[in-house]
Amino acid sequence: MAKNHQFTIGWICPLPLEKEAARLVLDEEYPQEEVQYQNVYYLGGCIGEHKVVIGVQRRIGLTGAAILAEKMRAGFPNIKYFLLVGIAGGVPRYGPAGAVSEIVLGDVVVSSPRGNHGGVLQYDKGAWEGQGQLNYRGHTNGVPGDLMAAVNNFRAEGWSKTNITEVLKQMRGKLNQEQKHQYDDPGPGRDRLFQDTYEHKGTELNDCKTCCDADYVDSRYDRGDRATRLVDRPSVHFGNIASSNQLQISAVERNRVQQEHDVICFEMEAAGVMDEYPCVVVRGICDYADSHKNKGWQNYAAATAAAYAKGLLSRIPAVDTTSSAPRAEGSISQQPANVTNMRFGNNHHGVQGRDFHGDVHIGRR
Numbered sequence: 464m465a466k467n468h469q470f471t472i473g474w475i476c477p478l479p480l481e482k483e484a485a486r487l488v489l490d491e492e493y494p495q496e497e498v499q500y501q502n503v504y505y506l507g508g509c510i511g512e513h514k515v516v517i518g519v520q521r522r523i524g525l526t527g528a529a530i531l532a533e534k535m536r537a538g539f540p541n542i543k544y545f546l547l548v549g550i551a552g553g554v555p556r557y558g559p560a561g562a563v564s565e566i567v568l569g570d571v572v573v574s575s576p577r578g579n580h581g582g583v584l585q586y587d588k589g590a591w592e593g594q595g596q597l598n599y600r601g602h603t604n605g606v607p608g609d610l611m612a613a614v615n616n617f618r619a620e621g622w623s624k625t626n627i628t629e630v631l632k633q634m635r636g637k638l639n640q641e642q643k644h645q646y647d648d649p650g651p652g653r654d655r656l657f658q659d660t661y662e663h664k665g666t667e668l669n670d671c672k673t674c675c676d677a678d679y680v681d682s683r684y685d686r687g688d689r690a691t692r693l694v695d696r697p698s699v700h701f702g703n704i705a706s707s708n709q710l711q712i713s714a715v716e717r718n719r720v721q722q723e724h725d726v727i728c729f730e731m732e733a734a735g736v737m738d739e740y741p742c743v744v745v746r747g748i749c750d751y752a753d754s755h756k757n758k759g760w761q762n763y764a765a766a767t768a769a770a771y772a773k774g775l776l777s778r779i780p781a782v783d784t785t786s787s788a789p790r791a792e793g794s795i796s797q798q799p800a801n802v803t804n805m806r807f808g809n810n811h812h813g814v815q816g817r818d819f820h821g822d823v824h825i826g827r828r
């Protein structure tokens with residue numbers, strides 16, 4: 464059993480299916496009635512040395528994420544870090560000519576600074592000016608320095624230590640025959656990337672197999688650099704995540720935002736959390752943020768993201784809460800848990816010499 468003040472990691476799931484994937488990476492799950500605050504129940508358990516409390520948003524979108532984070536900090540006052548773990552749309556390719564990286568479905572994206580941005584940006588924040596163009600004026604706190612160090616260390620260890628394959632196997636091992644197949648890698652045959660101008664022909668429930676013309680599909684059987692794509696071997700990509708309240712299902716607009724802001728992934732929650740709390744975002748890619756978006760890859764992408772997040776947690780030093788008295792219930796602090804005995808730095812918003820608090824005003828386009 465864990466008391467509320469012993470939880471030090473808040474794990475945010477925008478969708479219930481992401482919570483089910485998170486449940487499968489817990490080393491131990493606590494009884495539900497023991498993990499609650501003000502009659503709201505959370506999923507709680509431990510991963511390695513961390514006591515992790517997992518919450519699901521009531522509504523999708525930036526505000527839903529911000530409200531959940533605030534409620535979790537109120538109920539579990541020693542949460543030091545948030546992990547936002549779920550699914551998202553990815554860009555198919557990124558990087559300079561000659562060194563292009565391909566993102567395929569099931570891959571994982573981790574929020575990391577690139578160019579002018581600190582890992583997450585709300586790309587629809589700005590001012591409408593002139594003849595009706597939106598000029599970006601957003602800013603979002605970057606991934607805090609100590610959390611970014613854990614991301615970088617884990618990244619440097621390379622694939623063999625990341626071990627997503629092994630965690631996926633463990634996750635399936637907790638399920639019965641019928642259930643475990645929902646987390647199977649759907650494989651490159653079901654990974655359909657259509658040419659940018661070819662629009663989806665079916666309803667949003669169709670997976671393109673019968674409704675869309677296969678002649679317009681780019682093969683995803685390899686990763687573009689003749690590297691073979693293997694079952695349960697997703698790649699992990701590091702870069703900026705584009706966050707907004709608008710669902711991104713236009714390949715043309717996706718490409719434009721990618722070009723303007725150097726982003727590799729689109730979602731609808733992270734900016735709501737990053738502005739207030741130290742957070743790293745981990746997203747499994749389930750579609751290409753275009754009109755062909757469907758649900759076929761959602762479970763697997765949720766699983767690969769959860770599997771990566773579990774590994775990342777093993778690189779984050781545990782926070783010792785034994786010397787700290789639990790705070791009065793209901794006290795909400797905008798500051799990270801200062802009452803905990805932190806074993807390492809306390810600079811939650813500095814990102815390796817960059818300042819992401821200031822307005823970043825990208826020029827007119």
Ligand SMILES: [Zn+2]
Pocket residue numbers: 662663664665670671674675754755
């Ligand atoms: Zn389609």
